[in-house]
Amino acid sequence: MGAKTSVLLIYTGGTIGMIQDAKNGQLRPFDFAHLTDQIPELKKFDIRLSAISFEHPIDSSDMDPTVWIKLAKMIQKNYSKYDGFVILHGSDTMAFTASALSFMLENLDKPVILTGSQLPIGIIRTDGKENLITAIEIAGAKEKERAVVREVCIYFEYQLYRGNRTHKFNSEHFQAFQSPNYPVLAEAGVHLRYNQAAMLPAGKSKLKVHTTLDPNITILHLFPGVTRNAVKAIVSTRGLKALILLTFGSGNCSTETWFLDLLANTIQKGILILNITQCNAGSVDQGKYETSASLQHIGVVGGGDMTTEAAVAKLMFVLGKAKNNKAALKELTRDLRGEMTT
Ligand code: ASP
Numbered sequence: 001m002g003a004k005t006s007v008l009l010i011y012t013g014g015t016i017g018m019i020q021d022a023k024n025g026q027l028r029p030f031d032f033a034h035l036t037d038q039i040p041e042l043k044k045f046d047i048r049l050s051a052i053s054f055e056h057p058i059d060s061s062d063m064d065p066t067v068w069i070k071l072a073k074m075i076q077k078n079y080s081k082y083d084g085f086v087i088l089h090g091s092d093t094m095a096f097t098a099s100a101l102s103f104m105l106e107n108l109d110k111p112v113i114l115t116g117s118q119l120p121i122g123i124i125r126t127d128g129k130e131n132l133i134t135a136i137e138i139a140g141a142k143e144k145e146r147a148v149v150r151e152v153c154i155y156f157e158y159q160l161y162r163g164n165r166t167h168k169f170n171s172e173h174f175q176a177f178q179s180p181n182y183p184v185l186a187e188a189g190v191h192l193r194y195n196q197a198a199m200l201p202a203g204k205s206k207l208k209v210h211t212t213l214d215p216n217i218t219i220l221h222l223f224p225g226v227t228r229n230a231v232k233a234i235v236s237t238r239g240l241k242a243l244i245l246l247t248f249g250s251g252n253c254s255t256e257t258w259f260l261d262l263l264a265n266t267i268q269k270g271i272l273i274l275n276i277t278q279c280n281a282g283s284v285d286q287g288k289y290e291t292s293a294s295l296q297h298i299g300v301v302g303g304g305d306m307t308t309e310a311a312v313a314k315l316m317f318v319l320g321k322a323k324n325n326k327a328a329l330k331e332l333t334r335d336l337r338g339e340m341t342t
Pocket of ligand 1: 016090
């Protein structure tokens with residue numbers, strides 16, 4: 001028999017480790033040491049569990065690319081010492097962090113499972129205990145000495161999702177996440193049932209950690225009646241390198257000349273425009289309607305069925321790495337980590 005399976009728990013903050021302030025009733029992060037006090041079951045696992053916590057745990061609304069880089073480096077540093085990783089993270093921006101890590105950790109051969117909760121762990125009805133316990137079990141799962149899961153995932157409310165396919169769609173329900181364009185990777189009931197056919201294949205070479213991200217991107221969320229001034233202000237953002245255009249339906253937008261001209265000028269200035277649908281599910285199909293054919297014509301790039309979260313992370317990753325726009329475009333339209341259907 002091999003050595004005991006080992007899992008590293010990284011606590012970044014979020015509701016799962018929060019307590020209610022006695023004075024004003026607000027939720028605030030507490031010392032990670034209390035988390036294991038709250039879940040004595042953790043001590044019973046047949047897994048060697050180690051834990052590290054951010055010195056100052058954060059609400060996930062304060063996440064940014066510098067923290068993603070810090071997390072990627074933590075995994076890199078500990079990669080050979082553990083069989084799997086569980087990242088405790090606020091649910092609000094968990095899909096962004098999972099997406100970013102999926103791009104930054106190339107050739108991943110071990111599970112990196114993000115989880116959190118809607119109710120703090122100290123509250124009787126918390127969803128945090130089940131989420132944490134099962135996330136650890138998945139992070140430690142092996143078959144014939146190999147990790148069962150070899151990608152960045154989110155585990156939440158009995159479902160394991162590919163991280164870069166997820167979206168937080170409900171701010172109250174325990175089932176807070178969806179993966180609208182890709183099947184779940186596992187379901188936890190009486191048994192943990194893995195959907196092997198949906199999982200990424202094993203990494204072919206050694207883990208490669210990318211730690212350069214370029215945050216010079218922004219999002220233009222279209223709505224009927226958006227003004228020229230508003231569009232102009234967004235495309236004129238100083239230092240802008242790429243814009244996500246959140247379009248209607250299968251990638252459609254206004255056919256007003258002023259609007260298309262502004263976008264065409266933006267592209268001519270060397271700024272990339274990526275077309276992502278505002279719809280929760282489905283794909284961009286540029287050219288299907290006249291209202292998206294014009295986007296295709298001026299050089300807007302179709303983002304397929306990527307989530308907005310994956311698009312944000314992919315753009316930062318690709319811009320941080322690519323030598324020029326041609327190289328960036330090539331990467332953008334390719335499926336890098338299972339984030340889009342090609
Ligand atoms: N605001 C919290 C956060 O994202 C909510 C949660 O933990 O789920 O950090």
